[in-house]
Amino acid sequence: MPRSAPPVQKISQRLHVTQDLAARQQLILADKQAHYLRNVLRLEVGAQILFFNGRDGEWLGRINDIGKKQVSIELIEQTRTQDAGSDIWLLVAPVKKDRLDYLAQKATEMGVGRLMPVMTARAQGGKAVKHEKLVANAIEAAEQCEILTVPEISEVTNLADILADWPQDRTLIFCDEEAQAGQGLAALDTLKGKKLAVLIGPEGGFDEAERSMLNARADSHALSLGPRILRTDTAVVAALALIQARLGDWSE
Numbered sequence: 734m735p736r737s738a739p740p741v742q743k744i745s746q747r748l749h750v751t752q753d754l755a756a757r758q759q760l761i762l763a764d765k766q767a768h769y770l771r772n773v774l775r776l777e778v779g780a781q782i783l784f785f786n787g788r789d790g791e792w793l794g795r796i797n798d799i800g801k802k803q804v805s806i807e808l809i810e811q812t813r814t815q816d817a818g819s820d821i822w823l824l825v826a827p828v829k830k831d832r833l834d835y836l837a838q839k840a841t842e843m844g845v846g847r848l849m850p851v852m853t854a855r856a857q858g859g860k861a862v863k864h865e866k867l868v869a870n871a872i873e874a875a876e877q878c879e880i881l882t883v884p885e886i887s888e889v890t891n892l893a894d895i896l897a898d899w900p901q902d903r904t905l906i907f908c909d910e911e912a913q914a915g916q917g918l919a920a921l922d923t924l925k926g927k928k929l930a931v932l933i934g935p936e937g938g939f940d941e942a943e944r945s946m947l948n949a950r951a952d953s954h955a956l957s958l959g960p961r962i963l964r965t966d967t968a969v970v971a972a973l974a975l976i977q978a979r980l981g982d983w984s985e
Contacts, residue, residue, distance in 0.1 A: 746774065747783040747791075747876045749883060754789040759797075760806040767804045770796070783812060785875075787882045790815040818882035819844035819982060822903070822930035823973070826856040827889065828965045830863075836966045837867045841874035841884055843973040844982060849887040851895060855937035862889045892932075892943065896950075900928075905953040907932040908972050909939060912957040920954050921979045931976055933968045 752760055762770065770776050778796050784806070785791045791813040798805040823845045827833060840848050848871070850862050867886045875883045899905070904927050932947075939947070947953050958971050977983040 746776075747785065747879065749872045749876055750784050750786050752786065754784060754786055754792045754808060754811075756808060756810065758808045760784070760794060760808065761803050762806060763803040767802065770804050771799055781809075782806070784808070785881050787818075788815060791881060813881065816881055818846055820846045820928060821973070821976065821981060822847040822849060823884075823969065824849045824851045824892070824895065824905075824930060824932040825969060826851060826853050826933065826935035826965060827859050827862045828936070830861045832964075832966045833861055833867065834870045836969055837870035837886070838874040839966070839970050840973070841871045841880065842878050843970065844977060845884045845973065846882070847885045847887065849895065850889045851892045851932070852889060853892050853935050853943060854940040856935040857937075859889055864888055893946075896946070899952070901952070903928040903930055903952070905930045905932055905947075905950070906956050906972075906976065907939075907947050907953055908934070908958050908968055909944065909947075909955045910958075910962060911938070911944065912955045918956070918979075921956070921976070924954070925980055929976065929980060931972050933965055933972060936965055 776796060780796045782794050783791055784794050790811050793809045793812050794806040795809055797807050823840050827850050852859050871883050904924055958968055
């Protein structure tokens with residue numbers, strides 16, 4: 734009887750790198766990534782890993798050498814071509830440290846293309862925002878969830894400063910606890926195909942000056958997230974799920 738083919742090994746480990754990726758290219762990993770492969774995963778020469786950089790798709794690589802300070806990788810073949818990724822921007826008032834980590838992870842998983850921490854009148858978590866930590870959490874989420882593009886992470890900026898230089902071709906959907914139940918849902922259907930951004934305010938809500946400013950803009954739409962008051966990180970997931978289902982790649 735013919736022997737059955739050995740089971741195909743699923744490559745579960747993915748790493749984000751900044752280097753360009755191409756066939757037969759050599760990658761040298763050092764510092765934290767080398768330590769992770771050598772001492773945490775305890776991989777050996779010949780082990781295979783998937784790599785992505787947000788530009789060149791996903792590539793299968795093989796470990797050729799493991800040293801004390803670096804790991805040498807040879808890229809074998811491209812496993813997925815680069816996709817365009819999601820173009821939704823997320824503007825969100827900062828929250829406490831652990832919830833910021835969660836927020837960056839979930840925003841990445843939900844398809845955010847750009848994450849912009851914004852300070853509003855009632856926001857209180859500005860000092861907790863660590864740019865490098867947000868980037869690290871976004872990368873970790875992309876690695877684990879087979880996402881090819883890591884969202885761009887902006888530095889903390891005042892909401893008024895962002896809106897003063899807002900691109901004319903992008904519509905802003907701001908989630909407002911003062912909006913009436915169901916407000917904005919019908920308007921969402923008119924935004925299909927447009928560039929979008931979602932604004933989540935602080936847990937104290939927008940102040941009246943901010944609300945008036947947002948409502949007065951021709952390029953903004955108020956959106957109710959229902960009858961209950963949501964914490965910021967919950968509101969992020971709820972709003973992005975709604976936008977993706979009505980206007981984003983969930984609706985395709």
